[in-house]
Amino acid sequence: MRPISRRDFLKLSALALGGLAFTPFLPEITEFEDVNLVRVATKSVSVYRGPTDQSLIVGTWNRDELVNVYAEITADEPKYNPVWYRVWGGYMHRARLQRVKIHYNQPLTVVPETGLLAEVTVPYSQAYHNSPLDGWQTTYRLYYGSVHWIVAVEPGPDGQPWYRILDELDEATYHAPAIHLRPISPEEIAPISPDVPLEKKRIEVALNTQTLTCYEYDQVVFQTNISSGIAGLSGAGGASTNTPASNFNIIVKMPSKHMGEANLAAGIDDYVLPGVPWCSFFTEEGHAFHGTYWHDNFGVPMSHGCVNMRIEEA
Known part of the structure; x- marks a missing residue:
């Protein structure tokens, strides 16, 4: 070449x-540049008449379709993630939607x-x-x-x-x-608090509450909710999808990691996750803290064993 x-x-x-609008190789997204958008990050997401999954389903959006968000609503349910988006025709829960920009x-x-x-x-x-x-x-x-x-x-x-x-x-x-x-x-990728000795930093993950807390000198400097492994499932090769509970050290950090399968011919519904950002591996088996672009359902287990985090927090 x-x-x-x-x-x-x-x-x-x-x-x-x-000439963005005139090439067949770019997705047709130029019309959405100045609005609040979410991307459907799973096979499909339902639109409900009201901000509850007990309401009537009035529509469906499919994977990678872009939805204009008119307002963000905090509802009563689910308690761990009560945010819904008001969209054309009704409401969508944010669990499987990704906030995006252009x-x-x-x-x-x-x-x-x-x-x-x-x-x-x-x-x-x-x-x-x-x-x-x-x-x-x-x-x-x-x-x-x-x-x-x-x-x-x-x-x-x-x-x-x-x-x-x-x-x-x-x-x-x-x-x-x-x-x-x-x-x-x-x-942008310089170490955080480089003047603090490593032995004075620690991360605690509470699997029962799906929360992560960072400490420096035993003082809380950051806290958020996460998604750990879904208990009782089998991952690649029959491995458990539980997040292991013990004391660990970070083994290696990778700013970009292809997770799942390596298959250039894979479809969009296959388990293929290129470019998973800001990975910090803490077991030899591949468990890591990392950013997540395929859901926004933090506060409940969602992963194959890793600790899913918001990209900006990983």
Whole structure:
């Protein structure tokens, strides 16, 4: 694949930011730029006449559809997550909806040889794999808030600047529109409270209340609700989906991790989670604290054993 010259880049950048509505390779999301949006993050979510699941179902939205939110309502149920969204025709509970925004980015002219982390800033970006035999083929969808390693900027299937992404799970590469990804600066991933010794920091997770508390010098500095593993299920290879209860140390931190299967031909309903952000692994079996872009149902177990957190809190 040929590199982009400076002349080509300037031409392509103007096209990328000025012709968004005219390329078949971008999802049709430009009309939603100035409204409050949620993305349906599961196969389907029902619309109820009132803010309760005992109300009449009056509609359904399907995976990855974008819904305009008119208001946020705090209802009586469920107690752990009582927030509902008023939408066209009724109300949707936020459990399986992801709050999203739309922000387009100026593409970089060059990516350092070491690569860069970049965050998806649109509801989703359809990635493509360039096969020598079959040409450009769709692969994963990259979701809002997910983080990926970009290793090059190259012409995409529409001739505009796309970033080549390296997937650490199987070292496959694929491409996504550069305007959909925001490069992350080193300052954004600098350690928190670097002057506090490691032995004076700790995280406590209360599985019975689904809460997480961070301490420095035995003083609470942060607290939130989380989603731990669903008890009694079997994960990959028959492994338990319980979150283990014990004392652990953080083994390794990864700003981006592909979880689930590695399959470039996977469908959007398969268990494929590229770019899971801000992972801190605490067992050799792969249990981690990490950001979550596939639900907003914190306060109740939802995971395969990890500790799910809001992306901005992970």
